[in-house]
Amino acid sequence: MRKDAMKLVRYGPAGQEKPGMIDADGQLRDLSGQVADISGEVLSDAGIARLAALDPASLPAVDGSPRFGPCVGQTSKxxxxxxxxxxxxxxxxxxxxxxxxxxxxxxxxxxxxxxxxxxxxxxxxxxxxxxxxxxxxxxxxxxxxxxxxxxxxxxxxxxxxxxxxxxxxxxxxxxxxxxxxxxxxxxxxxxxxxxxxxxxxxxxxxxxxxxxxxxxxxxxxxxxxxxxxxxxxxxxxxxxxxxxxxxxxxxxxxxxxxxxxxxxxxxxxxxxxxxxxxxxxxxxx
CATH class of the missing domain: 3.90.850.10 (Fumarylacetoacetase-like, C-terminal domain)
Known part of the structure; x- marks a missing residue:
């Protein structure tokens, strides 16, 4: 796997998860200013490309060790x-x-x-x-x-x-x-x-x-x-x-x-x- 691989996460209490990503240094970054969830159109090649183009350092760092939820939302089956x-x-x-x-x-x-x-x-x-x-x-x-x-x-x-x-x-x-x-x-x-x-x-x-x-x-x-x-x-x-x-x-x-x-x-x-x-x-x- 590439070292710069994008890792998309959903974090927070069950049922209230926020979208996030893990940067190259292992820091959790909040994506809720960019997308509503790791779901739907965000999962398309174009959606993933938009996230990949972001500078992780520009995203808010999340302190502590919040719970991780399922890594994808709005699953239908x-x-x-x-x-x-x-x-x-x-x-x-x-x-x-x-x-x-x-x-x-x-x-x-x-x-x-x-x-x-x-x-x-x-x-x-x-x-x-x-x-x-x-x-x-x-x-x-x-x-x-x-x-x-x-x-x-x-x-x-x-x-x-x-x-x-x-x-x-x-x-x-x-x-x-x-x-x-x-x-x-x-x-x-x-x-x-x-x-x-x-x-x-x-x-x-x-x-x-x-x-x-x-x-x-x-x-x-x-x-x-x-x-x-x-x-x-x-x-x-x-x-x-x-x-x-x-x-x-x-x-x-x-x-x-x-x-x-x-x-x-x-x-x-x-x-x-x-x-x-x-x-x-x-x-x-």
């Missing part, structure tokens, strides 16, 4: 790709899919990268999944793979928190195991597309209580980012701010023998090369 890493499919014993497995996460799952994660009532199998998230920048409908990246604003870290019993034992689709409040920490920042040289060669990791659980690289994606964006756009219109979580490498609790699911008080720390880190503590819902 969260779409996820299941079993999209060849090594993760192997650990679950599943055959690699022949086309993307798609499921949805409810919008209420979105939260900040360091917010507490709730363990749902009656949960027995709370799990983690470090994932590369793709943020859509411009409306995408029936786009080709060749054109797909032109509709991507950038990339971020996502933890696709999952309740495996709800997901696999409660009948129907996976959505109910993926959609509890706080099941979608996103951020800390959105790194714009131009700053990520190759989204298909990023190392990624996740620790639980300081012990490494997941180690992977986006190079083992079965379906790459252009394929996934184009594929999804054949079924639904992707809108600016929509989030696509592209799958997880091996090392999830469900794949351990025996499984070692999360419990209240556990701490997850995770990150992706060039895209920052997250940290969440599990609390009771």
């Amino acid at each position: 969260i779409l996820c790709i299941g079993l999209n890493y060849s090594d993760h499919a192997a650990e679950t014993g599943a055959e690699p899919p022949t086309e993307p497995i798609v499921f949805a996460k409810a919008l209420n799952a979105l939260c900040g990268p360091n917010d507490d994660v709730e363990m749902p009532r009656n949960s027995q199998a709370l799990d983690w999944e470090v994932e590369l998230a793709v943020v859509i920048g411009t409306k995408a409908k029936y786009v080709s793979e060749a054109d797909a990246m032109n509709h991507v604003a950038g990339f971020a870290v996502m933890n696709d928190v999952s309740e495996r019993d709800f997901q696999t034992k409660r009948q129907g689709q996976w959505t109910k195991g993926k959609s509890h409040d706080t099941f979608g920490p996103l951020g800390p920042w959105l790194v714009t597309r131009d700053a990520v040289a190759d989204p298909h060669n990023l190392s990624m990791w996740l620790d639980v209580n300081g012990e490494r659980r997941q180690t992977g690289n986006t190079s083992t994606l079965i379906f790459n980012v252009p394929h996934v964006v184009s594929y999804l756009s054949q079924f639904m219109t992707l809108m600016p701010g929509d989030v696509i979580s592209t799958g997880t490498p091996p090392g999830v609790a469900m794949g351990m023998k025996p499984p070692q699911y999360l419990k209240v008080g556990d701490v997850m720390t995770l990150g992706i090369e060039g895209l920052g880190e997250q940290k969440q503590t599990v609390i009771a819902a």
